[in-house]
Amino acid sequence: MMKTIARPLAAALLAGVSLCAQAVPHVFLVQNSGWMEPFYSDPKSPFKPLVAALAGSVVQPGDALVLASFNQAREGAPSPRALLSFKAGEEPVRARVAHAIASLDTARKPGGAALADTDLGEAVRAATGQVLKGQPGIVWLVTNNRNSPNNDQATAIRNREFYALIHGGDAITKALAFPLRMPVAGKHYSANGLMVYAFAVGPQGAAALDALLASGRIAQVITEPPARLKPLDRDTVRLAPRRVVNAPGVSFTSDARGVLRADVAPDARTPQARIEWYLENTMYPYTISSATLSARSLLAGESRPIALDTQRVRALAPGQPAPLGSSMALPVAQIPDKWSLAALKSAGSAYVLPGRIELHLADQELALSQAFRQRMAALFPGDPLPDIFIPPARVQASTAVLPVEVRVHYGMGPLLALVGALLALLALLAVAAWALARPRKVQVTVDEEMRTMRGRAGTTQAIHDRHGEQVAQLKTTLFGHRLLDVREGAQVRLGR
Template sequence: MTPALRRAALLACAAAALAPATAAAVSHVFLVQNSGWMEPFYSDPASPYKALVTEVVMAAAQPGDVMVLAAFNQSLPGAPSPKALLAEKVAAPSQRQHVTQALAPLTTAKKPGGAALADTDLGEAVGAAIGTALNRKPGLVWLFTNNKNSPNNDQATARRNREFYQLIHHGADIKKALAFPLHMPVQGARYHANGLMVYVFAIHQQGARELDQLLRSGRLQKVITEPPARLKPLDQDTVRLAPVRVEDAPGVAFSMAADGMLRADVQSDAAAPTARIHWHLDNAIYPYTISSAALSARSVLAGEERPIALGAARVSALAPGKSQPLSSLMQLPVARLPGKWSAAAISAAGSAVVLPGSIEVRLSEQKLELSQAFKQRMAALFPGDPLPDIFAPPSQVEGSRALLPIEVRVHYGMAPLLALIGAVFALLGLLAAAALAMTRGRTVQLTVEGELRTVSTKAGMRHTIYDQAGNKVAELKTTLFGHTLTDLREGAQVRLGR
C-alpha cells in the first residue's frame, strides 16, 4: 500500500469512527482525475470541472455520511495515486467550504523528476477506492474522468479498456454501476476536450440500495440533468409494465392506484372472472436497445400461480425509452377466494377482503445492443476514444423480469353478517329463556292417599313425598318441561294433580 493510500485509509477509518452508529450513514469515495490528459479541465479559466465535482459531492453526501475526496492519475515511485485530499464525516455548515478548499490547489500532475505529465490508470484508482478507502465495505465510489485510460502512455488502449470493463462487469464487489456522459468543452494549452464522464459504482448490495435511494431523492438530478447510462446490472429491471386499458369481466372492475398498483375489485359471486389487460412494455435499460427477447408472464394471487396469455411471444428492436403495446388475458383465481360464510368474508362484510399479489413478465434469450443515438453522443463527447466499448453488453445476458403489484379486493354483502347476528341473538334469547325457566319458582299439586297437597319447586329440584305415617312413598322431579313421580313405593296411593 502506498503512503497516500495508507493516509486515505487511516483518514477514512478516523472519519468512520466519528460517524454516528446509524443505518442511514453512507460512505463515499470521490476520485478526481488530474493526469496529463486532464490538462484543459484545469488550465481553461472557464472550466466548470471543480465546480461540478463540488456540486456532486454536496448532492450525494449528506450530513452524517463519511467521505474521502482523492485525486488520481497513475501511481509511480515517489508519486502515489490516489492521493487523499479530504477525509471526514460530512457536516452541513462547513462541507462546501472544505470541498472547495481541498480542490482549489489541485492541478495537472507530473511524473516524478521531470516535466512529463502523469498518465492514467482508471482500474488502479477504482480498485484502491474499493480495497483501501472502503476496506471492501459497502459504499459508493465516484469517478470523474475524461475517459482516457492509458497507463504508462500505453497505446494498447483497447486492452486497458477491457481490463477496466472486467473490473466493472465481473468484479464481485460492484453490484451496480452507472455513468453520466456530460458535455463539457474545455481548451487548454496542450489539449482540447469535449466531454467528461462521471461514474458511480455501488459496492455490495447495501451500496446498491444506497444508490437507488439517492436517485429516488432527486438530489443528484438537480446537478446532473443527463439520464444515467447503466453499466451493471444488465439482467434486472430491463423493462417496465404500464397498464393502458382493461376490459372488465362481469363482476370485476380494474383501476390504477396513484402508487402504480393495479387493483381488481371482485364481487363475491363472480364466476371465474377473466380480464383482458392492455399494456405498454417500456424499455427501461438506457442506453441499450433490446434487439430480441422471448416473453412470458404469470400472476401470483391468493397463493396460486397462473400463466398469463400474452398477445406477443417476443420483443424486438425496442430502443431505450420506447415502448411497444402488449395485450394479455388474465384469470383471477376465484376458487381460492374466501367463501361468503368464511370468517374472512364475515369480518369483511360491507367492505372487502384484500389479497395482495403480482403480475410478472419475464424476458429470456435476451440480446442487448448499444443504441445508435448513444454511440453518436459518445463519439461527439469523446472523439477517437475507444473507452465507450465498456458499454458493450456481455455476450451472455441472463433473463430479466418486470413486476407489477396487484391487489385483489373481494367485496362481500351484509347478508352473511346479518344472518350470523340474527342467529346469535336467537341463541341468546333461548339461553335467556332457559335461565329464566331454571330459576322461576313453580307449584305442583299432588294427591297422597286422598289428601291434596301443594309443593313449591324449581327446575332441577327433587322432593321426597311422605305418607301420613311419615313413610317415603315417592320422589317428585321437576325439569324445564314438567314434573314426574319417580321411585314409587309398591301399593302407594300417589298421583299428580287432584
C-alpha cells in the same frame, strides 16, 4: 502495488468512520490528472460545485463518506489520496466537501513538471477492494473518461480494459453512468463533457443506489438520465397495463412501487383474462435490436405460461413503449369464498395473493441507441467512448420480474350477517340462561293440603308429608314440573 497505493485511503476511512451494517458508505473519487486541467483552471468551471452538491444530496445523516483525489500512483505519490473522511451528522456535507476540494488542483508526476497520468481501473479497485473490502457501498467516480496510464495514448484500448473491470468483475453489482455537458477551457486542453459513474458494491449497495434514484436525490443535482452499464441481464424491460378485455370484475393498475395490482371482485370466476400491455425498454441507452419473448405467471402458488400475441421484439428503443397483447390465467380457484374465514377477516378491505410475472428475453441483441451516440459525440468530440459503450457479448438473455398483488375485495355484507347471527345466538343463550336461573312456582297437594313450592329448571327437590317423611320428588324443567318417586299410597298431586 495495489496495497501500497490504497493504504493511505483505507487508513483514512478506517480512522475516521466505521462501516456499520445499517448505513451504506459512499466513496467519492475525483480525478485530478493532466487531462482534467481545464476543469480546474477554467474560472467558470462548475466542476467542484457539482462534486460538493452531489455529495451533499446523496449522503444522509449516519452515512460514512470518504473523499479522495486520484490520478495514477507513482513511487512517492500514492493514488487515490484521501482528502476527507467522516460520518455525516448535523454539519452540512456539501460545505465540508466544498472546503476539502477548494484547493485541489491537477497533480504532477514526482520530480518534474509533467502532469500526472490517469488509471481509472486502479482507482476503482482501490475503492472497492481496499477501502470497502468487498462490503456494501457506493463508489462515485468523477472523470473526463480518458483512461491513459503511463501516458498511454491508446485511450480506446485502456477504456475497454476499464469497462471489462466493470462488466466482468464480481465486486461491482450495479453500474450507472451520468454523462454531463460541461464546456470548459484551460491553458492546455478544453472539454465539453464530464462523466460521473456510480458503482454499487453488493446487493445492499445496489438497493441503496436504487433508493437514491427513486427518491430523486440524484436528480436534484444531475437532471440527465443515467446510462446503465450493469446489470444488463435483469430488469431490462417493464410491463405497464393498458386494459383488460373479457374479464368482468377484473382490473389492473400499477402503483408507485412498480407493483402490478390486480383488483378482483369476489364473484369473478373468469379463468382467463386478455391483458393488453405496453412493453417498455428500461435499459437506457441501449436499443433492444432483437429478442425472443416468453412469459409466465406465478400466482397463489401456481406457475402458468402466459400466451403472448408476439414472441419477437425488434428495435425497441428506450422510452418508446410497444403494445403487447397476452392471455393470462387468473387464480380463481384460489380465491376464497365470501363465507370463508379468510374472506371474513378481509371484509371491508382486500385479501391479497402475492405473486409475480416473469418476462424472459432470449437471443437478446443490444445496440447503443442513436440518440445516445449523437449526444456523446457532442459531449466528447473525437472520443472513442460511444464505440466502447457496448455490452459484453455474453449478455444474450435477460429476465424482468414484475411483482403482482391479486387483491380480492370483499364487502361487509357477509360479515354483518354473521355478526347478526352471532348476536341472535347470544340473545337466545341469554334468554335460556335467564330461564334456567329464574325460580318457577308450582302448587303441590299433599294429603289434601295445598303447598306452594319454588324450583329452578334442572333441579329436583324432596316433598315431605306432615310427619316429615319423604313421599315424592319434584323435578323442574324449562317446560314445567313433574313428580318422581311417589311413595306407594301417598296422597300427592300437582295442583289442587
